[in-house]
Amino acid sequence: MTLALTAAERALLEGSRGPAAAMAMRIVAEAARLMGAESLVEVESAHIDGCLYHGDSGVHFAERLVELGGRVAVPATLNVGALDLLHPGRVRFDPETSRMARRLMAASEALGCKPTWTCAPYQAGHRPRLGAHVAWGESNAVAFVNSVLGARTNRLGDFLDLCCAITARAPRYGLHLDERRRARLVIDARGLSENLRRLDAFYPVLGSFLGAEAGSDVAAILGVPADTDEDRLKALGAAAASTGAVGLFHAVGVTPEAPDLATALGGAEPERRVALTPALLRHARDRLSTAAAGSDGIDAVAVGSPHFSGAEFRALAELARGQRFRVPFYACTGRGVLTEIERAGLLGPLKEAGVEVIVDTCVVVAPILPPEAGVLMTNSGKFAFYAPANTGFATVYGSLRDCVASAVAGRVVRDELLWS
């Protein structure tokens, strides 16, 4: 299989738009070759996940592109950085790390990307149309744009998303192709009670189960209520893209490419069917908690992975009204949503209860949690999955209501009846 490039693509390689675009095109073409793609696809937009500091090498890469005159050729939003630029001092990096993290964020902006600094760009106005080819990075954003909006992108690694934005091209394989978007696996959740399937807290657990079960396969899920809102689908996708390499799922009767099971399966028989039983669900839920069973202390609560939406803040404000938290409570969001909740008059009451709003970054990618690691409670499947390795905190998973009740009590308070 060989990669065929168009005349315009070959011209880019030869430097028609300068050395940065040529370098970006080399990387896109190499990625296409190694994934067995035969051509590239033109993309309409990009979401870039390379602006989080993981080490100096990533800074040098972005700055190389800037020095070479790089510029994105399609609208491109930026994922989180390692700093809360609106609240300096919240992230406890040493000065050198802070400086490098800031340099990376500055280089990303200098390439023409929009400084959205959010892992939920789809709730910050970046919403590609159904069927659009795009180049998105960040695993939850990929799962959302594919599954909930029906646009098409592979799970692009850091750097490739940026190179795709500069060239307006992506390797044509995988989830860009109709055949690879049909479900091969059916997860049947209809055996679980309707009450359970109508809880917010169900969706991160369903996602964790899905990721572990599906790996990188596309699954169709039966039993997601038709009126399930996009914050729940966001939580589902984020958890699935943490425990597995899920880039696309179909919630039958809910997501745009799955009006019914036959359509989701593309008219073919599934390779596997899995019935999600209450026991399997409880097992998936329990895997999200790593704190020792029997001890009920917590040291902090974190919500907002993916970044909290306006609707999620309204739900939090409702639960937190008139309360006073005994442990630090972090809510991570994008600066667009921060403006929205400020205007809606929610920020004051949230702060009074003890909610600390973090923007542009989040608590599992930057040192924000209390310096002495302890137990972190969260309603996010993604936080629960990544916090132990990234922060040293053990986790306790619960619903948003459980998180608020626990923050008020200063110990774990969970409504176990929800899961019975």
Place this chain on the structure above:
Amino acid sequence: MVLKGRILVAGSAEGPLLRLTAPLSFWGGIDPKTGRVSDPRHPQHGLSIAGTVLALPEPRGSSSSSAVMLELIARGLAPAALLLGEADAILALGIVVAGEMGYGTLPALEVAELERLPEGRVRVSTEGSIEVG
């Protein structure tokens, strides 16, 4: 024993086999400052991947794994070679970018029957053969 892999990134290398027995995301799973498996839930938690021929049946998780791979290469803490049960654009891309940046690269192969590979010292050739013993 000799296995044949599909070349994702060409190169030759030699090192002890390190088989990851559970899926792993490099981001959140490997510490780029030490090259060690940092996810406390992973069966190989604490082991260093630096200089090994790393067999990874199922790459998983975050798209930032490319950045962790690039940083491992830049710091000299990368595996000697990467053997993947399925082609993965995310890890291999970190290697491609390392080549562009002049940090050097390492061979990455897609290998259908990774589980057949016995423990021991592994040689990977530029033609994509994998030899043990």
